[in-house]
Structure formats: structure tokens, C-alpha cells
Amino acid sequence: MYGKGILKSLSVTWKRFWMTYIEDLSWFFRRMAGGVNRYYTDEGIARRSSADTRGIFTIQYPEEKLPVHEESRYLPFLVYDETEDGEKDVRCTSCGICAKVCPPQCIWIVGKNDPDSGKSIPQIAEFYIDADICMNCGFCSEYCPFDAIKMDHEYELAAYKRNIYNMDMLLKPAEYYASIRPENAAREDEARRVKEEAKAAKKANAA
């Protein structure tokens, strides 16, 4: 029969149409019983991006935001540890690996020299990232041997000017890093601790 295919098609859209109401109603009843709303709540967002989402699946950005995953990468930032007297202990040693490994070459590093001897020391004087050119590849943080540069979770980056990030804008505390990437931070802290213990043990042995 001509037209059967169209009816079959319409049955799909029809089903989808009703599914939105069924889904919304089920959340409505759940809310009556003390549950949460399907919209503007974390649970609702989780449901809409889960493998059994049905009905409306769009997220109402910017009122609603999808959770950012641990590994998500946007722009890099520099990590510093806070010392006991409140100083910033920047992890970066100006080894230059990130500048070499950066595909579009958007990292610019000025190393520091010892004021007395004039020799270079493992600290940075300035660190720039040309955020307009950065392709968010994550290589810098992947290959930095000192866990000093990490990928941020901040993605609302629209600006009126060109974005050259200097050290002031790039530096963020280690606690912040641990808060956005808890698993990675824990793993790296553990690895560093093990390494330092091994070093200490070696020293003790040698002595």
C-alpha cells in the first residue's frame, strides 16, 4: 500500500512525541513524592546524558551545564604549591619541554638566571601562553616531568581582546588542581612521594 512507509515513519515521531510527556510526567510524580525536578538539577542532567535517556535530552545552556570530566582539557595553567610562610612555590623548572612539545608553538618561556653567578637556575622569570593559538591538545601537561603544567576545566573563554596569558594569569594553587582532577592529582602525589622516599633511602644508604 502506498503510504504505509510514511505511516511507519510517523509512528516513530509520534512515539517520540509522547515519550517526552511520559518522561516528564514520571519526573513530575516523583517530585510530588519528594524527588527533584528533571530540569535545572544535577540528577536531571545526569539522567539526560545517561545511556537510558529518553524524551527531551537537550541541556539548557547556560542555565544548565554538563559536568566536566576529569580528563577534559581546555587551556593549560601552571601549578604552584603553597609553602608554610605563604609563598608561592612554582613547580615549573623552566626545562622547556612543554615549549618544545607544543604543536602550534604557543608557549613562550623566559628562564631565570642566578643574579650572582649569572648561571641559569631551575625557575621561570616569565611564562606566556598564547591562548588564541593553543589547540588544547594537552601535550604540555602530558610531557611535563614535574607536574607543573596542567589542563584547566574552565571553558567559558570568550573575550574581547587577544588572550596572551602571562604568569599571573596562569598560576593556580595545587589545591585547585586537586579539586578539578582528584584522581590524577592523587596518583601523581603518590608517585612523587614514592620517588622522594627512594631518594631519601638512597641518601641514607650512602651515608
Add this chain to the structure above:
Amino acid sequence: MATTVSTKSVDLSTIFPDAVIADERKGYTGWLVEKDNLIEIATYVREELDYDLLSSVTGVDYLPEEKMEVVYQVYKTTGGPGLFFKVQIPREDPMEIPSVINIWPGADLQEREIWDLYGIKFPGHPDLRRILTWEGFEGHPMRKDWQEPFYEEETKPFKSRWPKGEHIHAEEINPYHDNLKFPPKFNPENWTPTDPEEALYTSLKKFTTKNEDGLEAEQIIVNMGPQHPSTHGVFRAVVVLDGEKVVSLKPVMGYLHRNHEKIGERNTYLHNMPYTDRLDYFNSMANNWAYALAVEKLMGIEVTERSEYIRVIMSELTRIQNHLVWVGIFLNDLGAVVTPLLYAFEERELILDIFEEVSGARMMCNYYRFGGVVRDMPVRAFEKLKQLVYDRLPGKIEEFERLLSENEILLSRVKGIGYLSAKDAIATSMTGPMLRASGVPYDIRRAEPYGIYDRFDFDVVTRPECDLYARYHVRIEEMHQSLRILEQAVSTIPEGPILPKKPVYQVRVPAGEAYGRIESPKGELGFYVISNGKPNPWRYHVRAPSFINITALEKMCVGEKIADFVAILGAIDIVLGELDR
């Protein structure tokens, strides 16, 4: 092993002792062919040895040796390894090599590309114009002695970045008037594109304006694009119409050209990985794999077992996601605006969630590394993957079939439209779903398995109809087959390390050449990489399926209505990031 293709089976040098010698440079394979005998040998390879599929033709500039080389890679559609042969000519203008377009019509756009980028002429090519750069462009940008306006240094990493890296903007060293290069005496202010456009239009007017009854009929030229919603970006097709019927057609491209390959030769091997994401930005997981494959062949390293499985999983997910979007956008092109597209995007978003969780980005995944992948799949992502593969996606793909496969409106737009016979499809170097929809069961996953595809059960989907309907069906059925592979991979994936050893940022790549090719969702995606032992590739060529599949566009469109052009172009599944490179 570091060899790319075994050429043991055919010994061209005994058949043509005077004209062919084996390529014995270290790490190279294949044959060096005399220029004057090229046509004779190519005809023999095509007719007698049955290498019917010209996969790729590309140029290489050996500046230190003062030579130019053109590399031909041919395969059999019945499967098996390919045959490489190369023609070398002295590196001084005019450089000329006879065109093989009459033997393999698929060389059409590729020879134009070599002329454009390397300045090698192909006598015998009917329409040798620039293709990726604009008509007034000076020089041939892939030549090793050509420098781009923003030139800093021959290769990365640039020395100005560290340890004295005071930031400067690129234009500060290149003030505007120095940023563009024009031919001598060329003034862009009063230039009008007369000659090149004329050449384009003359190449179109192959037909008389008289119809069978002797009536004068006026033909009109219509520019579809560069800004037209059906072209999915900036692609232009110049169409000659007789009434509503397409009489002839020429694709015009390059609006998004950024000389990806030149950038690739300035980069180090590792740098190129995220750049491949930006070719076919729907399938970064597939692009990464093809590039990794080529470099792994050069380096001679093995991929770890678990990574092999992860690679298969990611690349099959990417295929499903690509085909879903294709169905949605194809229906959009046909006029079923947005509804099927949003249905497709719902599933695609779920797949992209998995990509984001494993790689950190939804589209620009940059996930593969030489020898494996960057990190293991988190448990959460694996759980979601299982739910999708076992519970959700099979039903959703069936829903698409219910929605579309019997829908009379769709059928009347796709049945019998855009006919391309198997013979023509092979001749014009079509690959992927386009080729299989013409009834040729050619799938690189079977024909020349890479990774661990030989361990999985799946069917190579073909359809006999050779029209848009077949192309639609092949893709739907391929999604089912991908799910089959995924089910097997998910249930048998072993535990184990992800990378063979600690990753280093400066990989050592021995000298030689390698061609890594995979069955990407759009067709054969190949990376041809030449190393000279330095940290940067000497040659980095992308055999892009979107680009080469355009070769048959005219053949499919002639005789159809102009409205069907939109559907035919849509069915090729092009992505401009890859087409223009």
C-alpha cells in the same frame, strides 16, 4: 616490520628490465620507473596485473638530491597488498610526467593537486589547473624551498620560544604588506579573475547548445556554493544546466586550504597527532589511527594488546557516530529539516561523552600515541560503552530504519538517483561506503587487515543498486556490523599495559617510507610518511577520502536534476576540513 608493502609477488624489473629498477634506498620499497615508459608500465600494471584501484598519487621533493618524485600506490579491489612505483625527474623547470588519467581516471584531482603544490606538469591531463590554492598564487608551496609568509624556521621546535621566549605576535615580525606573496607586477587591487574563471567555464562547455530536434537551447551556468547550505562548508560546484538538467559540472575547492601537509613537515612526528584531528573533524579517532599506523610502521614498534582493542572500539564507535550524523544531515539536505538530525545527535552525544571521558575532548580527541593510546579507558566510560553497545544503539539504529527505510518520500528522492557503476567507481578511485554501494566488496579491514581486525567476525556490506538508496543502506547496515565488532571487542578486551614503554616527546624514527591506510568511515584514509632520520618528517601526505571521492561527482550528476545534485553531494559524505586540507 618497517616495510610497508610487500612487492615480492610482482617483479616489475624482470618484466621491464630496461625501464624499471627496484627502489633500494634504505627503508623504501617498490619500483623506480623511467618517465618515458611510465604509460606503458602503468597500462601493464592496470591491465595485466589487475591493479585496478589507484589509491594515491603524490609528489615528493628531494631537494638535497635535486630530484622530484611522483609516487603511485595501486591496489587490487580483490584485496591484498599494493604496488608502489615511482617516477623520478630532475628538479628543474619545466618538470613533466605523462598523466595516467586515461589508465586510472581517479588520478584527475590528485594530479591537479601535484601540479598546484609541486609544480609538476602532467601532459595529457585535460584540465590541469590549480586546485587548492587560488589562481593568482605564486610558487608551488609544497616545494622544500618555498617559504610561507609567516615563516619562522625550517622545523619546529622554534628556537625563539625557550629559554628567552618573550612573547611576540606573528604579525609583529611580518607586517601586513609582507604577509602575502604575489607574482611580480601583480596588483591585487585591480585584479579580476578573468582568465582562470574562463578556463574553468571553457572546460565545462563540452556540449553543443543544440538539442536533438535542432532547437537552440540556452544553457546557463549556476554556481552552487561556495556559500550554499548543501555544501556543508565552503565547497563550490559550477554547474551547466539545460533547463533543470545538469549537463556538466566542475568542483572548485580550496577555500579552507591551509596547507596541512606543509605544516606537517615543519612539525615533529608527535606534533602532527593533534593536527590530524582537524582533518575530518567528525572522526578524529580514525584519523589518529591512520597516522599512528604509518609512523609505527616506520619505527617498527608493536602496539600493546589492550591498546589494539581500545583502538578498535574507538574507531568503530566513531564509525557509528559518523554514519548517524551522515543520515541526519543527508535527510536535512533532502528537506527533512532537523528532526532526523536531532535523533542522530542524541545518540552521537552519548558516544562523544565516552570520547570525552577517555581522551579529554569530544571532537579533537588526540587519543592515539605511537605504540598505543594515551591513557586507559576509565571504568565509568567502559560501563557506559557496554550499555550503549548492548542495550541502546541496536534499538536506536532500528528506529532509524523504521523512520526512513520504507518512507515513500525518501525513496522517491533516492531510488535510481546518482548512478555510479562498479566499473566507474573503481576507475575514479572511490572508496568506503561509496564503493561498496556500487557492489564492490572492498573494505580495507578485510582486504588488508590492520590492527587486530582479522580477529573479528563481521560482514562487508554491499548493495547492488549503485544509487543513493544503496549508499543510504550500506551506511545503516555498516552501523549494525560495527556493533557486532564492538560486542566482540567489549567482551574479549584483555587487561594489560597501554603503552609499550614510557612515552617520550622526541620519538626516533628510522629513515624510510611508510603508507598507513585504514578504512575510515568515509573511505580509505592513508598517511604517506617519509622519514630521513631527523625529528621531523621529510614528507607527510594525507590521502583524504573526501577529496578523492569528489572525482566522480560529475559522473554521478550529469543527466540528473539540479535539485538532486544536493542529494548526490550529500551522499558522498564530504568534510571540508579533510577535502581542502
